[in-house]
Amino acid sequence: MNNKDTGFLGENITADYLTKNGFEILHRxxxxxxxxxxxxxxxxxxxxxxxxxxxxSIQFGYPEQSIHPQKMQFLKNAAxxxxxxxxxxxxxQFDVAxxxxxxxxxxxxxxxxxxxx
Numbered sequence: 009m010n011n012k013d014t015g016f017l018g019e020n021i022t023a024d025y026l027t028k029n030g031f032e033i034l035h036r037x038x039x040x041x042x043x044x045x046x047x048x049x050x051x052x053x054x055x056x057x058x059x060x061x062x063x064x065s066i067q068f069g070y071p072e073q074s075i076h077p078q079k080m081q082f083l084k085n086a087a088x089x090x091x092x093x094x095x096x097x098x099x100x101q102f103d104v105a106x107x108x109x110x111x112x113x114x115x116x117x118x119x120x121x122x123x124x125x
Contacts, residue, residue: 014109018062019046022105025117031056040093043086047105055100057087062107071106072120 023033026049034055035048047058059079061071068074083102091097106118 014062014064015060017109018060018105018107021062021107021115021117022047022058022060022119025105025119026058038086038090040086040089043082043089045083045086045090048090050097053099055091055097056103057083057090057100058103058105059083060105060107062109064109064111066108071108072104072118075104 019036023036026033026047029051031049031051033047033049035045038045038048045057046060047056049056049058059075061074063071063074080102087100087102091100101122102124104118104120104123106120108116108118
């Protein structure tokens, strides 16, 4: 499985998880200029900006460890553009979905809500 397929699988797993837990998926792979947000969802009137990281091994660390400060700044910038385009959303939080795949078509999802950076 190549990186694009791995990422797509991780986003599908996350979208299923979110839907089953009461989130409404508003956008997937939302883009503006050079910025992208993997998943934008809402729950209880709160906008969730969700970064999805998927790995098939921990050789280079856990998925959530690959989110560096520059990526978080890109997410903040993208979220600001989204709120500018959709001013109805006043409150938001940033979440991380970290998925670890194994060779047996099983996976583990760690959903970290309200990350601060």
